[in-house]
Amino acid sequence: MVKLARSVPWYLVIPPITALVLLGTWHRELGVFALVVVAAALIAAVLTAVHHAEVVAHRVGEPFGTLILAVAVTVIEVGLIIMLMTSAGEGPSSLARDTVFSAIMIVCNGVMGLCLLLGALRHGEVEFRVEGVTAAVATLSAVATLALVLPTFTTSSPGPTFTGVQLAFDGIASLVLYGSFVFIQTGRHRQYFLPLEPGSRVESDGEHGPGPTTRATAISLGLLFLCLVVVVGLAKSAAPAIEHAVVAAGAPRAVVGVAIALLVLAPETVAAVRAARRNEIQTSFNLALGSALASIGLTIPVLALASIWLQNTLVLGLSPKDMVLLALTIVVTTLTVAPGRATLMQGAVHLTLFGVFLFLSLVP
Incomplete structure (x- = not known):
């Protein structure tokens, strides 16, 4: 029995365990221990969800693989945003804006900068x-500027918001x-x-293993859907405690959006860094930029549709400080990718901008 348990891979064990945690905590008030478990x-x-998405992606090949990863991560992100918004009650909500903006900053500065730095250090x-x-x-x-x-x-609605018609149009455009x-x-x-x-x-060192079998791909697809359901459900359970912790710590509410983006992008960051170390920076950029595009290009339309029954007003417009950071990031990213090659200097610039974003998120 012990030998059998040890032979079962972690990515097959975790989905049913997390599903049991969801069933045990659903619609219950969470204490400290229960919150840690959740x-x-x-x-x-x-x-685990992104691992199984990677298995499916490996089976279908590039560039479909990175598209599957991006869509899977976006489903998680949208689920987290909607669950946290519904738990906050009525009123204006900037959570969607904070999360999407954080995802762009993390991808274009953090992930791309890390990939460029590590790739250039290893391969020149x-x-x-x-x-x-x-x-x-x-x-x-274009999508970031419009949204x-x-x-x-x-001027049709007060504050940095869209009217219903404007939001629908922006969702369609995205x-x-x-x-x-x-x-x-x-x-x-x-x-x-x-x-x-x-x-x-570019030379590849061939660290790719053989593709998964049809049976393994089917299992991963089923477990991927299970993990996505679990993530949304657990986010709903933990939402009140997360909001309370941010308020108690005196941190800006935008920190919640940063935390969500960091959480959902962490696995793809690992995959992008691995590709960069193999001198496959194209795959790294496919993963990074594909995630950022899916994050905003799919999140905004879904939230526009969800706003029909959500009791929150979506605050989408950035502050002047964040608009400056977004504009600077777009300019620097454009200059980085235009030549088709980069060195560790570009990586250092992007990582510095990422550090500025994190600092100003905590100290606005």
Whole structure:
């Protein structure tokens, strides 16, 4: 029995355990110990969900694989946002804005900077397909500006918000832009997003293992859906305690959005860093920028639809400070990817901007 238990992989054991935690804590007031258990189960479910998404992604290949990972992470993000918003009651809510903005800052500065730094330290100079990366950056810049900057300057509703019609239009525009990007990524211009061939400009050390079997892929797909359900349910259970902890600590409410983005992007960050160390920076950028695009391109339409029954007013417009950070990030990212190659200098610049974002989130 002990030998059998030891032979069962962690990614098969964690989903049913976290499901049991969800059943045991659903609609119950959580004490300190129960909250710690729920938090641990939530983190474990997120990590396991992305692991199973990676298995499915490995089976279907690039660039479909990174698309699956991005969609899975976005489902988790949207679930967390909606659960936390509904637990907060009526009134204005900036949680969606804070989470989406944090995801962009984390991806474009934290993840990309870390990948560039580690890749350049190991290989001297990293190279990638400029056609695909610049297309992703252009789409991300447009979607981010429409969803996070424009609401600050519209006049049909008070404050940095959209009216119902404006929100619906923005949701449709975001979906069209994201859908167009996915179309060129997986169809007409798929070659722009494929890793560079070994022996051309970038060498790969071949750390990829054999692809998963059909049975293993089917199991991972089922467990992926289970983990996504568990993540949303556990977030609903832990939402009141999270809000209370932020208020008790005297931290800005935007910290909740930063925490959500860090949580859901952590596994993809690990995958992107591994690819960078293998000198596959194209895969790293596919993961990073694909996640940021899915985060805003899918989150905004879903929230626009959910606003029909949500009792919260969505505050989407950024503050002047955050608009400056967003504009600086877009400019620096564009200059980084335009040549099709980068060194550790670009990585250091992006990581510095990421540090500025984290500091100003805590000390606005």
